[in-house]
Amino acid sequence: MKKKTMMKAAGFLAAVALLASAMPATDPISKESGATVVNTTTLAKEVRGFRGATPVKIYIKKGKVVKVEALKNQETPQYFSRAKAVLAQYEGKAANKAAKMKVDGVTGATYSSRALVKNVQAGLKYYEAHR
Structure with missing residues (x-):
């Protein structure tokens, strides 16, 4: 009887571990190729462009922004490609x-570019508070 209970408990723990490993990571900060990466997908989900969320990944090395990358979104591609120009302004800055x-x-892509700026600001604020 005791062995059966232990087997059930072990099976339950294995199932919990499997489910936990299948869940996406919710921590916005990670490490990638020696850089600290801040992902704003969960940090700034209320920030909206013209057609929805506009998350970014911010790569930071030695306290400086190395790169800001726009992530998957629902913005109109021709306007969003123009809006992404604002991201380069952060590169190389502390x-x-x-x-x-x-x-x-960016004129003609105002909603998208403003949303990208707000995402970067939210990500950098989080980075400063949690590094």
Whole structure:
């Protein structure tokens, strides 16, 4: 009887471990190729462009923004490609200063570019608070 109970418990724990490993990571900060990466998918899900969320990944090395990459979104491709120009303005800047930068939206892609800026600001603010 005792062996049967232990087998059930072991099976249950194995199932829990399997489910936990299948769930996506929710921590917005990770490490990738020596850089700290902040993913704003869960951080700034309320930030909307013209057609929805516009998450980004921010790559930071030695306290400086190395790259900002737009992630999958539902924005109109021809306008979003123009809006992504705002992301390059953060590259090479110290993360704490980049978080406070005033970046103008791109004419013709105002909603998308403003949403990208808000995502970067949210990601850098989170980075500063949790590094």
